[in-house]
Amino acid sequence: MELNNTQKKVLLQGNEAIVAGALAAGCRFFAGYPITPASEISEILSVKLPEFGGTFVQMEDEIASMGAVLGASLAGVKAMTATSGPGFSLIQENLGYGCITEVPCVIVNVMRGGPSTGLPTSPAQGDVQMARWGTHGDHPIIVLAVSSVADCFSVTVRAFNLSEKYRTPVIILSDEVVAHTRESVILPEPDQIRVFDRVKPDVPPEWYKPYADNNRSVPDMSSLGDGYRHHVTGLVHDEKGFPTQNPQEIKQFLTRIHKKISKGFQDIQITKNHHMEDAEVFVIAYGSVARSALRAVRDARKLGVKAGLVQLITLFPFPRKAVDTYLRQCRVAIVPEMNMGQMSREVGRVNQAGCRIVKHNRIDGQLITPEEILKHLTTV
Amino acid sequence: MLERAEIIRKEYLRHDKKFPHVWCPGCGNGIVMGALLRAIHSIGLSKDEVVLASGIGCSGRLPTYVDFNTIHTTHGRALTFATGIKLAKPELSVLTVMGDGDATAIGGNHFIHAARRNIDLTAIIINNATYGMTGGQYSPATPYGAKSTTSVYGHVEHAFNIAELAVAAGASFVARSTVYHASHLEQMIKKAIEKRGFSVMEIISNCHVQHGRRNKLGGAVEMINGFKERAVTIGKAEKMNPEELEGKITIGVLTDVEKPISTDEYRRIAAEAKEKADNITKAKEKNGIKRYEE
Numbered sequence: 001m002e003l004n005n006t007q008k009k010v011l012l013q014g015n016e017a018i019v020a021g022a023l024a025a026g027c028r029f030f031a032g033y034p035i036t037p038a039s040e041i042s043e044i045l046s047v048k049l050p051e052f053g054g055t056f057v058q059m060e061d062e063i064a065s066m067g068a069v070l071g072a073s074l075a076g077v078k079a080m081t082a083t084s085g086p087g088f089s090l091i092q093e094n095l096g097y098g099c100i101t102e103v104p105c106v107i108v109n110v111m112r113g114g115p116s117t118g119l120p121t122s123p124a125q126g127d128v129q130m131a132r133w134g135t136h137g138d139h140p141i142i143v144l145a146v147s148s149v150a151d152c153f154s155v156t157v158r159a160f161n162l163s164e165k166y167r168t169p170v171i172i173l174s175d176e177v178v179a180h181t182r183e184s185v186i187l188p189e190p191d192q193i194r195v196f197d198r199v200k201p202d203v204p205p206e207w208y209k210p211y212a213d214n215n216r217s218v219p220d221m222s223s224l225g226d227g228y229r230h231h232v233t234g235l236v237h238d239e240k241g242f243p244t245q246n247p248q249e250i251k252q253f254l255t256r257i258h259k260k261i262s263k264g265f266q267d268i269q270i271t272k273n274h275h276m277e278d279a280e281v282f283v284i285a286y287g288s289v290a291r292s293a294l295r296a297v298r299d300a301r302k303l304g305v306k307a308g309l310v311q312l313i314t315l316f317p318f319p320r321k322a323v324d325t326y327l328r329q330c331r332v333a334i335v336p337e338m339n340m341g342q343m344s345r346e347v348g349r350v351n352q353a354g355c356r357i358v359k360h361n362r363i364d365g366q367l368i369t370p371e372e373i374l375k376h377l378t379t380v
Numbered sequence: 381m382l383e384r385a386e387i388i389r390k391e392y393l394r395h396d397k398k399f400p401h402v403w404c405p406g407c408g409n410g411i412v413m414g415a416l417l418r419a420i421h422s423i424g425l426s427k428d429e430v431v432l433a434s435g436i437g438c439s440g441r442l443p444t445y446v447d448f449n450t451i452h453t454t455h456g457r458a459l460t461f462a463t464g465i466k467l468a469k470p471e472l473s474v475l476t477v478m479g480d481g482d483a484t485a486i487g488g489n490h491f492i493h494a495a496r497r498n499i500d501l502t503a504i505i506i507n508n509a510t511y512g513m514t515g516g517q518y519s520p521a522t523p524y525g526a527k528s529t530t531s532v533y534g535h536v537e538h539a540f541n542i543a544e545l546a547v548a549a550g551a552s553f554v555a556r557s558t559v560y561h562a563s564h565l566e567q568m569i570k571k572a573i574e575k576r577g578f579s580v581m582e583i584i585s586n587c588h589v590q591h592g593r594r595n596k597l598g599g600a601v602e603m604i605n606g607f608k609e610r611a612v613t614i615g616k617a618e619k620m621n622p623e624e625l626e627g628k629i630t631i632g633v634l635t636d637v638e639k640p641i642s643t644d645e646y647r648r649i650a651a652e653a654k655e656k657a658d659n660i661t662k663a664k665e666k667n668g669i670k671r672y673e674e
Contacts, residue, residue, distance in 0.1 A: 029468055050650035051657035055467045057646075060493040064460040067453065067490075071433075071464025074451065075472070079464070097454050224449045224465060225472050227428050231394075231444055233452035242397045242444065243452075 021156025076223025122365030279308025406600025456487030552577030
């Protein structure tokens with residue numbers, strides 16, 4: 001996003017930037033249940049959505065919120081919800097429904113310490129694997145992470161675009177630090193933002209097959225009430241949307257929902273590299289920890305250490321190719337996380353280069369500091 | 381009469397894939413489906429403007445067979461999906477079909493809140509006092525003392541009175557009928573759909589396979605005839621004392637009140653908010669200050 005002189009800086013909180021991103025991406029429906037540290041997203045949207053001709057509703061719980069989000073999206077409106085760990089647990093049931101029925105929507109999880117009620121006002125990154133595997137069954141999912149207020153805006157726009165493009169729920173992982181940090185950012189003009197809308201069918205209604213394969217492996221999606229009457233079910237279904245128990249049809253369907261994501265790997269997997277050109281040791285980080293890592297890398301450079309940072313924006317599908325290049329280039333990879341090693345597991349899984357992987361974990365509700373990472377960078 | 385049945389069969393059922401249906405012979409769900417289709421037909425709603433959402437269980441399969449916009453959601457959550465649909469596209473007629481376990485156990489919270497919210501939805505609840513598809517376990521509507529696969533010694537808990545629960549939770553319209561009273565049922569469903577606001581239609585149905593057999597209530601015919609014997613109209617019931625009403629099924633309209641509908645109210649306040657925001661934008665532009673689309 002190029003900046004120009006006419007734009008003004010605005011002071012925003014991470015949660016506010018998510019709202020701005022959602023509205024810019026065309027989100028016009030929000031259903032949620034208040035929870036710290038995600039509540040600001042509901043509060044601001046309750047004010048903003050009516051102004052944009054959208055709808056806000058506070059539901060009785062997170063299961064209901066996710067149901068309402070899916071209903072609204074099926075009716076043709078871009079929809080989202082926002083929650084934190086305990087609420088994210090409840091969302092999982094209908095998240096799976098969103099995956100099998102291929103309903104675009106965005107779920108923001110502002111992570112807090114867990115398990116259970118855990119640490120409501122402290123940052124953590126403990127929900128990474130839950131975002132990937134929280135709901136039951138084999139299904140692909142897109143998980144993105146934000147590390148700054150500017151990210152909150154751009155990644156949210158991206159999340160909506162990906163969900164519309166691939167007809168799938170997209171999860172944004174934020175954390176308490178990002179959510180409540182205020183930074184001055186320059187938001188792009190509306191005409192600079194690329195917005196993707198779901199592809200609608202243009203065939204006569206009697207020809208429409210709501211779950212048919214095509215060259216993108218993403219079926220065209222009609223909205224409720226626009227004449228393409230069909231059946232939507234959480235049961236495994238055939239091309240027409242009717243439940244099936246035919247092994248051939250089951251396999252075809254489940255293979256396709258995986259295929260549509262794997263076809264888009266290049267497009268979905270986003271990483272940001274800092275000082276990686278000549279790096280010998282590097283940090284793989286995401287979320288607020290990536291900010292500490294960047295500082296640590298810069299400080300290490302000053303001390304003569306050839307350090308770099310690969311910041312993951314996409315956590316799942318895991319950006320294997322991007323990471324693999326550097327696992328081959330460097331001798332050590334440091335993976336700092338505010339959990340017991342949920343992402344370092346992924347790094348380890350794809351590490352075929354024999355790169356040494358150093359975990360750095362902190363689970364005491366405190367942000368990992370640049371000094372902690374710097375210590376690794378200068379001693380490994 | 382036969383002519384109308386023919387129209388409904390040809391017009392509203394999905395013949396391309398979904399028959400025969402999954403229900404047991406003699407199941408009340410078919411009677412409910414027929415009454416529902418006749419009610420929709422007589423109101424004259426177009427098939428495109430009707431959305432039928434269901435939860436899980438035998439009743440959950442009903443939308444599969446009928447040619448509307450149909451959604452088979454997760455267990456107990458039909459009303460949450462319906463709420464999202466109605467809020468996003470208020471011009472649609474949104475109906476849910478749920479079972480007693482679906483609506484009042486796992487979906488109990490959504491049910492009372494949908495009633496409280498008074499959103500313009502129609503909730504049809506088929507009450508057969510058991511979890512039929514899962515194997516005949518007790519549900520929140522299973523009577524005290526009844527036997528089920530999870531209460532083989534007799535049920536020690538008490539049943540919800542679903543219609544009264546809906547009244548207490550604030551539904552605008554609540555009616556009850558049984559699968560014996562097919563014509564009455566159709567009239568009641570019609571009223572429930574036509575009512576603006578949250579309307580609940582409790583339909584007493586038979587599960588002779590799971591509930592009837594274990595409780596020696598006979599087959600489909602005996603159970604359905606039993607509803608005829610036990611039914612009393614609301615008018616009559618008002619003149620009866622509690623002892624006389626013991627074991628009876630009150631049928632008819634239990635509640636019909638007018639109150640603000642949240643869908644309409646939201647549109648109203650949203651329009652006001654939009655107007656206010658637009659005025660501020662206009663004023664700022666006039667003064668040369670650009671407003672950010674945040």
